[in-house]
Amino acid sequence: xxxxxTHNLLACHVKGCNTNNFPLQFQDVQIELRxxxxxxxxxxxxxxxxxxxxxxxxxxxxxxxSLPQEQPTMIDDxxxxxxxxxxxxxxxxxxxxxxPNCKHVYPIASGIPNMLLAEHEIG
Amino acid sequence: xSRPELIAPPEIYYGDTEAKKYTQNSRxxxxxxxxxYRALELLNLPPDQPAFLLDIGCGSGLSGEILEEQGHAWVGxxxxxxxxxxxxxxxxxxxxxxxxxxxxxGFRPGSFDGAISISVIQWLLNAETSHPSSSPPRRLTRFxxxxxxxxxxxxxxxxxxxxxxxxxxxxxTSIAQKAGFGGGVVVDxxxxxxxxxxxxxxxxxxxxxxxxxxxxxxxxxxxRAKFEKRREREKRRKDSKKNNVKxxxxxxxxxxxxxxxxxxxxxxxxxxxxxxxxxxx
Numbered sequence: 001x002x003x004x005x006t007h008n009l010l011a012c013h014v015k016g017c018n019t020n021n022f023p024l025q026f027q028d029v030q031i032e033l034r035x036x037x038x039x040x041x042x043x044x045x046x047x048x049x050x051x052x053x054x055x056x057x058x059x060x061x062x063x064x065x066s067l068p069q070e071q072p073t074m075i076d077d078x079x080x081x082x083x084x085x086x087x088x089x090x091x092x093x094x095x096x097x098x099x100p101n102c103k104h105v106y107p108i109a110s111g112i113p114n115m116l117l118a119e120h121e122i123g
Numbered sequence: 124x125s126r127p128e129l130i131a132p133p134e135i136y137y138g139d140t141e142a143k144k145y146t147q148n149s150r151x152x153x154x155x156x157x158x159x160y161r162a163l164e165l166l167n168l169p170p171d172q173p174a175f176l177l178d179i180g181c182g183s184g185l186s187g188e189i190l191e192e193q194g195h196a197w198v199g200x201x202x203x204x205x206x207x208x209x210x211x212x213x214x215x216x217x218x219x220x221x222x223x224x225x226x227x228x229g230f231r232p233g234s235f236d237g238a239i240s241i242s243v244i245q246w247l248l249n250a251e252t253s254h255p256s257s258s259p260p261r262r263l264t265r266f267x268x269x270x271x272x273x274x275x276x277x278x279x280x281x282x283x284x285x286x287x288x289x290x291x292x293x294x295x296t297s298i299a300q301k302a303g304f305g306g307g308v309v310v311d312x313x314x315x316x317x318x319x320x321x322x323x324x325x326x327x328x329x330x331x332x333x334x335x336x337x338x339x340x341x342x343x344x345x346x347r348a349k350f351e352k353r354r355e356r357e358k359r360r361k362d363s364k365k366n367n368v369k370x371x372x373x374x375x376x377x378x379x380x381x382x383x384x385x386x387x388x389x390x391x392x393x394x395x396x397x398x399x400x401x402x403x404x
Binding site: 116 | 172173174175194196198200202204207211216218219220221222223226227228229230231233234252254256265269
């Protein structure tokens with residue numbers, strides 16, 4: 001269940017990979033849409049944590065263009081609905097995430113990304 | 124009591140059968156739920172505000188379900204694939220990661236409003252290989268430093284664990300402090316053998332402002348203990364019944380007694396005396 005809400009928080013944690021390690025790029029993904037309960041309070045609270053450009057890019061990669069390129073200053077219901085859909089309802093089921101810097105591949109199987117590192121990659 | 128962390132590494136110990144057992148056992152469920160509620164209490168989140176929490180060692184999502192109930196969103200990490208499979212079957216709402224917490228987290232700074240962990244970090248105290256990257260202090264350091272940066276300032280992390288000695292508590296708290304955490308250890312029911320629970324209550328930021336909460340005192344009142352006593356009693360009764368079985372010694376004694384009293388037709392003793400008759404085929 002990689003949703004964009006967690007993808008937006010996830011950087012590469014391989015040893016020595018400290019710059020340009022976010023956001024991870026999706027590769028060969030299969031997505032699934034699943035409805036989730038809408039919770040405006042939670043979204044409002046979460047908004048300051050979002051890296052907006054990374055979120056929009058990731059959403060475009062997955063074929064969703066409902067979000068504007070710039071983060072709007074006015075937060076209305078339509079915007080929250082769109083944000084809710086992008087953050088919480090798009091599930092990446094299969095595929096992989098690749099670090100843009102060190103090219104480490106985190107494979108995703110049945111919705112669970114494998115974040116394990118090899119011995120020489122542990123910091 | 125045997126300790127599972129001494130038997131095998133977690134991803135192997137919690138294989139398919141153990142994962143199912145863990146999730147279906149109502150006693151484990153109840154203990155897990157109680158500890159999760161207590162951990163939430165210690166987290167001291169602002170009321171009526173949905174938070175974004177990290178569940179370290181989420182397993183099959185038993186504590187995650189409680190977080191959902193309380194209206195929080197959560198992300199879970201665990202190293203046992205079988206446990207995560209059970210979590211998927213149970214359709215928990217959090218996002219799951221297959222991750223070794225001793226290798227550190229890759230979350231962006233300030234991602235989470237808090238973290239909980241139920242019965243997990245004692246697993247970090249065993250070295251699985253002789254490679255320097257698997258030495259417990261190094262893994263703990265990596266775990267605490269990356270956890271510290273993944274949490275928002277100010278926030279808390281509450282980690283319940285089962286230390287086997289005071290040295291372990293000492294080691295864990297000192298490494299956590301080096302990683303920048305404030306706070307300390309909270310012990311619930313310190314005088315009870317069964318109900319005693321150790322929580323590591325860590326603060327990010329706001330050092331002097333927050334005080335380490337007090338542990339719960341007194342005896343834990345529970346239905347559970349009663350049930351266990353009954354089961355033990357029943358087991359003892361069964362055992363004592365087994366001792367009444369009329370075995371070879373008993374038969375030989377009786378036959379000897381009959382012979383001494385002059386009773387006729389007492390069968391001879393042989394290698395077959397008192398032996399169980401097997402079914403023909």
